[in-house]
Amino acid sequence: MDEQPRLMHSHTGVGMAGHPGLPQHMQEGTGGTDGDGRKQDIGDILQQIMTITDQSLDEAQARKHALNCHRMKPALFNVLCEIKEKTVLSIRGAQEEEPPDPQLMRLDNMLLAEGVSGPEKGGGSAAAAAAAAASGGAGADNSAEHSDYRAKLSQIRQIYHTELEKYEQACNEFTTHVMNLLREQSRTRPISPKEIERMVNIIHRKFSSIQMQLKQSTCEAVMILRSRFLDARRKRRNFNKQATEILNEYFYSHLSNPYPSEEAKEELAKKCAITVAQVSNWFGNKRIRYKKNIGKFQEEANMYAARTAVNAANASSHGSQANSPSTPNSAGSAGSFNMSNSGDLFMSVQSLNGDSYQGAQVGANVQSQVDTLRHVISQTGGYSEGLTANQMYSPQGINANGGWQDAPTPSSVTSPTEGPGSVHSDTSN
C-alpha cells in the first residue's frame, strides 16, 4: 500500500465521478462525449470484474490480461487503493491484539502437568503414582497398572504430537498458499503487506482454534484414562480360593477372638498374596457378617472345624505338629498362628460329640471324631436355627451384646483368648 500514493500521483487525470481522486472535470456533471466514453469504459470494466468469477479459467485469464492491459486500469487501481486504505483503516481498530485465551492456557497447563506436552519425564507416572498412593496401594498389581497407565499416556502423547505436527504443517502450507495467492492478486487489486500479515494472522487464529480442539480432546482422553485407572484400582477382585481358605481357617480357628495381630496379619497377607490392609478389611467384613448372620456361617464353621480336625489327625498320626502347606504354622508365638490345633475348633468338635474333649487326646480319637463330624454334617446339612449350643456348633465367642466375648484390645492380641467354656487355647496340644 505504501506505493499507492506514488501510483495515484502518477496517474492523475483519470478517476471516478464523485471521488476525491477524480479530476475536477470528471466530477462536474455528464457533459462531453469524452466523459460519456470514459463512463462507458468504466462501466464495462466494472461489469467485467463483476462477471469474471462466472467464467471459465482460460476465459478469465484472458479477460484478466485484457484488464491488466486496459488503459483505464492504473486509474481504477488508484481509486481502489484509496477506497481500500480507508476501509482498512476503519477495520484496523477492531483487530486489536487479543489477550491469551484462559481456556487455552488451562488446557496447556493440564497437558503440561500430565506430561502430554512438554518434556516426557514422568508426568503421567507421577500422576499414576499419586493415584496409587491415594488408593492405598495394591502391592503387586501396582507396577503393572502403573506401566499400563504410562503406556496409554505415551500413546496419547504420541497421537497428540503427530496431530499437532500435522496441523502446523497444514497451517504453514495454507499460509504460504494464501500469501502467494495474495501476492499474485496484488497485481490486479491493491493488497498491502500489512493486509497479507493480517490475513496470515487470521489463518493462524483459525488453526489455533483447531489446535485448541485437539488439546481439548487430548485433555479429555487423559481425564478418561485417569478415571479409568483410578476406577480400576477401586474395582473389586475376589481373592483366590486358597487365600479365602487361609483367611477362613484363621478366622474360624480364632473364633473366640478373631482379631489377628499385626504380625499375624502380615503373615496372612504374605500367605494370601494380598496386602495387610486387605487382610484387615477381610477380617472386618467377616466379623460383622458372621455376627449378623451366625446361622448362615455355621456350615462354613463346621467345614473348617472338620478340616482342622483332619489336619490335627494327620499331624498326630505323623507324631508331630505338622505344618500344613495351606495353613500357617507354629503355635501361638507372635508373628505366627496355629490353625491345626485351634482351641476354638476343638470346642466345636467337642460340642458335636457331646463329650468333653481332651486336647491331649489328639491322636487316635481324632479320626473317629472327624468321622462323626462328617456324618453329622451330612445328616444335618449344616446348621439349623433350632440347634442349641450343645448341638452342631456354638458361636461361643460372641456375647449377648454382639461383641466378641472377653475380647481384649484387638491391637494387643497376639494370640487368641478363649471363651469361658473353652478348655483349650490356640497354643494347646
Added chain:
DNA sequence: GCGGATGATTAGGA
C-alpha cells in the same frame, strides 16, 4: 437380568 456374596470405602466411636 437378578440377587446374594464379597472386597472396598466411609463415618463415627473408643
Added chain:
DNA sequence: TCCTAATCATCCGC
C-alpha cells in the same frame, strides 16, 4: 489407630 456399621460397587452363579 483400629474398630464397627453402613454402604457402595462389582463379581458371579442362577
